[in-house]
Amino acid sequence: MVFFGFTYCPDVCPTTLAYIATVLDTLGDTATQIAPLFVSVAPDRDTPGVMSDYVSAFHPGIVGLTGSDADIAAAADAFRVYYERIEEDSAPDGYLMAHSGHIYFMTPEGRFETVFREAGQPTEVMAREIRTIMKKYGK
Amino acid sequence: MRTALLIFAILALSPLSAMAEEAVRIIEPWARASVLSSHPVAVYLTIESVHNDRLISVESPIADRVTIHATQSNDGVSRMMHLSALDLPSGRSVVLAPGGYTSDVGGTD
Numbered sequence: 001m002v003f004f005g006f007t008y009c010p011d012v013c014p015t016t017l018a019y020i021a022t023v024l025d026t027l028g029d030t031a032t033q034i035a036p037l038f039v040s041v042a043p044d045r046d047t048p049g050v051m052s053d054y055v056s057a058f059h060p061g062i063v064g065l066t067g068s069d070a071d072i073a074a075a076a077d078a079f080r081v082y083y084e085r086i087e088e089d090s091a092p093d094g095y096l097m098a099h100s101g102h103i104y105f106m107t108p109e110g111r112f113e114t115v116f117r118e119a120g121q122p123t124e125v126m127a128r129e130i131r132t133i134m135k136k137y138g139k
Numbered sequence: 140m141r142t143a144l145l146i147f148a149i150l151a152l153s154p155l156s157a158m159a160e161e162a163v164r165i166i167e168p169w170a171r172a173s174v175l176s177s178h179p180v181a182v183y184l185t186i187e188s189v190h191n192d193r194l195i196s197v198e199s200p201i202a203d204r205v206t207i208h209a210t211q212s213n214d215g216v217s218r219m220m221h222l223s224a225l226d227l228p229s230g231r232s233v234v235l236a237p238g239g240y241t242s243d244v245g246g247t248d
């Protein structure tokens with residue numbers, strides 16, 4: 001499970017992370033076979049330490065990833081994720097990030113399986129769809 | 140996780156509004172527990188005003204700044220826009236909720 005965001009995001013990212021945490025809790029033991037990855041689109045502030053502290057507050061299973069600007073651009077490009085820095089005086093450090101909010105569900109081989117949106121379905125429906133997909137792969 | 144939060148809404152017509160009983164009501168305010176005190180947290184609530192009014196500022200004793208944003212999503216891309224004021228039409232609920240209007244609290248150290 002792969003999604004992009006940034007830790008200074010007050011609304012969409014925490015909402016999505018809390019949503020994913022509920023889906024993982026609903027999946028119970030099945031969730032241990034899923035690697036939920038939260039990739040930063042603001043790597044200058046989102047250091048590995050900040051990412052780790054941030055994602056672990058939502059769910060112990062979520063992994064935060066960050067890297068160089070080039071690494072992030074390559075990862076976002078691979079997932080066709082759009083992100084853009086927006087200058088905003090009222091925000092911490094004077095900027096916000098606009099970004100895609102899709103939750104990608106990939107096979108262990110790294111192939112695209114499906115995509116979810118936080119607002120697209122209740123948590124139990126996403127959990128049910130994930131169970132169906134994993135059964136298809138014998139998991 | 141939802142926590143009650145003390146915030147003050149400052150209204151354009153506040154001296155007038157203050158005279159009427161409950162001219163403006165703040166309903167069900169909540170926020171997610173803050174993860175890192177250096178990071179902004181969204182506060183969600185519903186505002187109902189008896190009169191046509193306008194929210195021009197929000198303050199909190201525990202935060203350096205509180206700003207109002209609207210999140211807009213186009214083609215799956217979410218963008219936050221800063222709002223300098225929020226209209227409160229008479230008798231209508233203005234809802235600040237995830238993915239819509241938000242009041243964002245920063246500098247809670």
